[in-house]
Amino acid sequence: MADIAGRTAHRSPGRAQAHQVLDALGDRPSATRHPLIAAAMVLPLAALLAVVFGGWDAVVTQASSVAGLLGH
Template sequence: MADTAARAFIRTRRREASPRRHPLVATAMVLPLAALLVFAFGGWDAVVTQASSVGVMLGR
């Protein structure tokens, strides 16, 4: 039991020590994938259609 608690403590400390990524860096990482998906699945029209469908489903 004590061994499990020690490992959990180490994992928690490791998570706290890791630096957080800046939002602009995260955006720069995601944009190429987003552009690829927009190209692969039919552009903004498909995105707007899906968003509209979800909005109708949610009652908005």
């Protein structure tokens, strides 16, 4: 058992250094971000890309199809 505990406690130097850099910059990602916050971050970019690349009609068509399936 002691051998297993010793191996699991070892971290690779590159990974530890990356965590130190992220901690110093304050940019360490949060594993507990709320899904609504994530959606609020992504949806404006998704809408912008849809408009820029001309996919807005496809987005509207898919949204209306999903709404029809849901009965709204």
